[in-house]
Amino acid sequence: MSDVLLIRETLRSWITERSRKSLPSPLLDDTALIEQGILSSVQVMDVILLIERMRNRPVEVDELKPGSFRDINSIVRTFFQGEA
Amino acid sequence: MASDELKATVQKLSDRSRQAYANPYTSLDFPASVPVGQDWFTSPELISIAGTPDYESLEDVQKRTISFYDAINFFSLNIHGEKALLEGLARRLYDPNLKDLSPYLHHFLDEENKHMVYFGEFCTRYGGKVYRDRKVIFPRDYAAGEEDFLFFARVLIFEEIVDFFNRRMGSDERLNQVARQINQMHHDDESRHLVFGRKVVKELFEKFRTVWSPEILEGVRSAVSAHYSAVWREYYNPDAYGDAGLPDPYGIAERAFSGAEAPRALRQKASKASVDYLIGLGVLEKEPAL
Numbered sequence: 001m002s003d004v005l006l007i008r009e010t011l012r013s014w015i016t017e018r019s020r021k022s023l024p025s026p027l028l029d030d031t032a033l034i035e036q037g038i039l040s041s042v043q044v045m046d047v048i049l050l051i052e053r054m055r056n057r058p059v060e061v062d063e064l065k066p067g068s069f070r071d072i073n074s075i076v077r078t079f080f081q082g083e084a
Numbered sequence: 085m086a087s088d089e090l091k092a093t094v095q096k097l098s099d100r101s102r103q104a105y106a107n108p109y110t111s112l113d114f115p116a117s118v119p120v121g122q123d124w125f126t127s128p129e130l131i132s133i134a135g136t137p138d139y140e141s142l143e144d145v146q147k148r149t150i151s152f153y154d155a156i157n158f159f160s161l162n163i164h165g166e167k168a169l170l171e172g173l174a175r176r177l178y179d180p181n182l183k184d185l186s187p188y189l190h191h192f193l194d195e196e197n198k199h200m201v202y203f204g205e206f207c208t209r210y211g212g213k214v215y216r217d218r219k220v221i222f223p224r225d226y227a228a229g230e231e232d233f234l235f236f237a238r239v240l241i242f243e244e245i246v247d248f249f250n251r252r253m254g255s256d257e258r259l260n261q262v263a264r265q266i267n268q269m270h271h272d273d274e275s276r277h278l279v280f281g282r283k284v285v286k287e288l289f290e291k292f293r294t295v296w297s298p299e300i301l302e303g304v305r306s307a308v309s310a311h312y313s314a315v316w317r318e319y320y321n322p323d324a325y326g327d328a329g330l331p332d333p334y335g336i337a338e339r340a341f342s343g344a345e346a347p348r349a350l351r352q353k354a355s356k357a358s359v360d361y362l363i364g365l366g367v368l369e370k371e372p373a374l
Contacts, residue, residue, distance in 0.1 A: 041310075042310045045218050048218050049337070053322075059218070061217060
C-alpha cells in the first residue's frame with residue numbers, strides 16, 4: 001500500500017471508530033466531516049494529534065484555513081501534501 | 085436584567101477585588117533559573133501520567149523532570165484558557181443583556197490578564213516557550229442566550245478544574261517555591277471568579293432553559309459535557325513528554341487519556357465539584373464520560 005493510501009485508510013478507520021454518528025460504510029473521502037457532524041470540535045483536537053503522530057511534525061493550529069478538516073481529501077491535501 | 089442576588093454578588097466581589105488589587109510584576113520573585121530534575125514543580129500525585137506503567141517505570145530524576153514540563157503545560161493551558169476568556173469577557177463588557185455584570189467584568193479582565201503575566205513569565209523564562217494550543221473552534225449559529233450560557237459554563241468548568249490543582253499545589257511544601265506561589269496566587273483570585281461563575285451560570289440557565297426547545301437544550305447539555313473532554317485532552321501534552329526526554333510521547337498521551345485508570349480517577353476527582361454543581365442545576369443529567 002502506498003503512503004497516501006495508508007494515510008487515507010488510517011484516517012478513515014480512525015474517524016469511523018471514534019465518531020458518535022452511525023456512518024455510511026465505507027466512509028468516503030469526500031464525505032463532509034464537520035458539516036454532517038461526524039467530527040466535533042473536540043474530536044478535531046484528536047485528529048490533530050493523530051496527524052502529528054503520523055507525519056512526525058507539529059500542526060500549527062493558528063495557520064489552519066477554514067475547510068482544512070472538511071473531508072478526508074482536504075485533510076490529506078492540507079497536512080500530507082508531500083506524501084500525496 | 086440580573087437578579088438582586090446576582091447584583092449583590094457583583095458588588096461584593098468588586099469590593100473584594102479592589103482590596104486585593106495586586107501588581108503582578110512585584111508580587112513574585114522569579115529566580116534566574118530553577119533546578120529542573122531536582123525540584124518538584126507539579127505535585128507528584130497530580131502529574132498527568134502518575135500511576136501509569138509509563139510513569140512508574142521511570143527514575144526519580146525523570147519523574148521530577150516531567151513534573152517541570154507538566155507545570156509548563158499546565159501554565160500554558162491557563163494562558164490559552166485565559167486568552168479565550170479575555171476575548172469573551174471583553175465582548176460582553178457593557179452588553180445590554182449583561183450590563184449589570186459589567187462592574188465585575190472589569191476586575192475579571194484585569195485579574196485574568198495579570199495571571200497570564202506570571203504564567204507567561206514562568207513558561208518563557210524557564211521553559212523557553214508557551215506550549216501551543218491545539219483547540220479548534222468551528223463557528224456556528226446559536227439560539228437566544230445559548231452562546232452566553234455556553235461561554236460562562238465553559239469558563240466555570242475550566243476554572244473549577246484549574247482550581248482543584250491550584251488549591252493543592254499552592255499549599256504543597258514539596259513544590260519549588262515559585263511554582264507553589266503561582267498556584268497559590270492564582271487560587272486566591274480564582275476563588276472570587278468561581279463564586280461569580282456559579283451565580284452567572286445558574287441565572288442564565290434558569291432564564292433560558294424554559295425558552296429553549298428540547299433539541300437546543302439537548303445540544304447545550306452535549307456541548308457542556310464535551311467541554312470536559314476538550315479541557316482534559318490538553319492536560320496530556322506529547323510536546324511536554326517529548327521535552328522531558330520520554331520515548332513515544334504521543335503514545336504516552338494517548339494511553340493516559342484513553343486507557344489508564346489512575347489518570348481517569350484524577351480527572352473524575354478534579355471534575356467532581358463542577359459536575360455535581362451542573363447536575364444539581366439540571367444543566368447535566370449525568371456525569372460526562374471522563
